[in-house]
Amino acid sequence: MNAQLLNPFTIDIPDSVSSTLSTAECSTLLFNHGSSILSGQYLAVGRSDGYITIWDIETKSVLRLLAGHVRPVTGLAWSRYNRYLASCSGDWNVVVWDLAAKSQAASGLRKAAGREGDVVNTDETDPRLPFESERKTTIRFDCAVSSVQFAPASSGWLVVVLASQEAYLVDIRDKVRLGKTRGENGKVQVKDVECSPRRILLSSAAAAQVINSEATQAQDEAEEPTPAASSTPGITAARFTPDSRFIVAGTSKGSLLIFDAVTGDVLDELKVLSTTSGVKELAFDSTGKFLVVNCNDRALRILSVHTTSSTTSHHNDRPAKRLRTSLSLTLLHKIQDMIQRTAWNNIGFSPSSDYIFAGAAHKASHNVYIWDRTSSTLSKILEGPKDWSIGVDWHPSRPMLASASNTGAIYVWFTPTEEIWSAYAPGFEELEENMEYEEREDEFDFIDGKGESERLRQEEEEAAYVRICDADTAGRDNTRQTGASVAWGKVSAILAVNNDEQEGREWITLKKLFATRLDQVSTDFSWNPKADGEAGEETWIECTLLDDDDCDRFVIPPRLELDFSVFHDDHL
Template sequence: MNAPIIDPLQGDFPEVIEEYLEHGVMKCIAFNRRGTLLAAGCADGSCIIWDFETRGIAKELHDKDCVAAITSVCWSKDGHCILVSAADKSLTLWDVVSGEKITRTTLQQTPLQARLHPGSAKSLCLACPLSSAPMIVDLNTGSTTVLPVSVSDTGAGLPPPSRNKFSDGSPPFTPTAACFNKYGDLVYVGNSKGEILIVDHKNKQVRAVVPISGGSVIKNIVFSRNGQYLLTNSNDRTIRIYENLLPLKDGLKVLDELSTSCDEVDEAEKLKAVGSKCLALFREFQDSITKIHWKVPCFSGDGEWVVGGSASKGEHKIYIWDRAGHLVKILEGPKEALIDLAWHPVHPIVVSVSLTGLVYIWAKDYTENWSAFAPDFKELEENEEYIEREDEFDLMPETEKVKDTDVNEDDEVDIMTVENESVFSDSDMSQEELCFLPAVPCPDVPEQQDKCVGSTSKLTDSNHSGSPLSEEAGQNGQAMNHASSPVEEDTGGTRLKRKRKPSEKGMELQAEKVRKPLKTMKSSGKISKIKNKPVLEQDTDSYVFADDVTDEYH
């Protein structure tokens, strides 16, 4: 699509379903950093990698030891590895290029979500289990470090008691959301008390606390791509956006300075005071009419749009707001529940997963601005007769040539240097990224031949009307198949025969037999059936073919 012919006043958000992907029952999706590959976890334990440009399957990762449904997929920053969490409590790290399993770790609880460290440490990941606190997992050794989920757990850093309750007697433990910041030196944890904890995962210490109004359970927490905004989804049916006041790098040093300068004596109040200087509430999003819950919220690739997927059963609705808080679009899909979605890192494309396992691709419905082709282009409301100029089609003399341009043809053109894209502000990686994989062609599935199932009368009617040729049955009274009839039913109505092509000799005999006319007689007192239709013999001059006559006596 040419950018100059696109209306600039149109919003950069998707509007219609452009296509859908189908392969098994897919449960979760994730784009790589460039948006060229899409990974999808399936219900049978496999991970499918789609080439998003060609919509073809580039790789299929399947572990014979894993047959449980995939709960989350996560790409490494360079795109060479994929972390897959499954319902059988396993974490598997895959090499994308070779398709081989690097390592596999089994946890004590089912991980609902797992995220690789955004830095160069591919062996570290953050896992959020079903009924325990978030933990840092070393994939090489299998060791786990449980993170604190409340201020009371700061010193010990231990998991909650065995009865799924906090040590301070709070309500039973619920799944906790957590995510790394942009460079992975801090972990932001959202707990069931409605608090955002900023945790130093190396020392297992809570460095700041940000309370949320209402104190509802935080179900999702995610950073924008540039790390400047934090999004939370709570049980009070509200999506909140916080502005990150900490620097993207060396956030721990700033936290130490803030903690030292704070004059609060009480430890809890001190952490809240530090938290107020780390995150600032920017905007709240909710549907004030229907008050629906949100299943999966996320940012757009540039952070300008906020997306929320409806959690209502049987609804596939996607709400899109601008960062100022205005609802700009509601995308309504098929009558299938939405379970996961992701925004393309570069383009205005949203990919959503339905409960049936299909992946829908939402794209923008572009309207071309044809007047942008040339300055003298004119759009006509209706057809007009064109009157040519007098010299419009005159031959121009060869002496008149195009004016010379100011371009110096001797200058060397650099076609090797690749400029960093503005979308990727941190494109300073020393290791080459994996952007594309060769697509694997899928063989066509031969269509099964439809079987004709019907009553005896319907088959008989279709056979007589479809072909002028027929043969009488032998001793059993069974009819042969016609050339245009796929199946034929025998006299007992219990067996179907496939069509059989007659031989050349049989066709010649059949043609000679058909050509012989038979003159019917009025005095015979018989009724003839022509093509299964009874006709009274009243016209002595009428002729019928011998094959079409069946005599019946009164």
């Protein structure tokens, strides 16, 4: 819908239930928040039977059915441009799905989902429908997984929180290995690197060690020992900041830990919540300036977020080692139900960050509470059926909200918007009722030569249009090309490719394939004797590839061979 046609004075809060998906069997749900032009078009639904369905909000129809879990789905995460979807479950697995995979000829052709994409009965395969596996990778942990999130700037990084109160930063970026034999006729070889995802433990014990070391330095002159921590709190929730620079994690003792989003190093521990109750959930607004925290004491806390820079040594008599950038959090408001002592679940912000929403964890009602962020006053209560709420999410750009009940049904809350066409066309006249239009005798007559001149004038006007993109997108594309060219130049230098070889067909073809996708050279194995025992030396380098989730116009292709009508009902 064109934003110019909307009434700017309407309240952007959902009002009532506009549609119901009663056959969804939902256990968790999530809109596709991100930078895509189709942001909010899809709703991912994790089911209690382990399946995942992707719904189109406009048509209220199922686009994909993903099967990869044997226990109820506990969490979902979209990548920046909707190509990848991550899901976690009580079966100890995190699965990353590639939604760009196209249709297959018929069901039953896939023998095993995974990178291999094995196919049986290839004689029955329709060549017009190329086979691709939807499952990109599977990450298995030692216990049930509570939540998962993609880094907002890259689909190659995940933060995962386990039910055992452990958190991991997972690197799932694709890698490729390039090699060359020393000599005049040495050819460049390419090998795919089938490596397991790299896991970095986000440890709260490291934060305790950092704080104890700083306290020990401050008390060196007094020679007073620092008491050790009695027990290390576990991490119960973790989220990336919207700029993907930091990870904020909540602990079981009510403190917030700040981690570096690349190395996983702990930067700071903040005790700004004024409570010892454990943190249940964290949620940032779209700008990253505000944070809402849900704790076990049945209270919501709103914090402001600022970036700070400090040195590793806080003492004037000691030289500073290096500059450290971290986050500063300030408590603004505390929200709680003083009368009924209601607990909350699935917190978040509205698209404009003016409101905060939370589902009431009450088994006698299905209510969604909405507060004003600046004053922390209650703005509205969305009252649903008697089923209690287990999941809530707000549309990223519209006054629309989706909530899930314990019965598996999904309720879509929406405020009908009245379009003001006079704001778009000043000469437009709104009619109270239909009127029969009487046309002139020559109004629709074709005049020779007039159509050609009109076409030329329209082409001239369209040629004058300039596509305007935001500074963030333009800077990201420029940085991507510059970094790739630097990485490719480093590759040619390490492999000792001379000028004649660079002009050859093999090197030119290789450059077309990888020159724009190389992110960095992660490993250099230098020149060593050949592994197969032959005479000569060879060298190999391992390169990390750039994120391929880079199309802001990505549309999920439909599955032509499957019928999803069984998931639809008559309550839409």
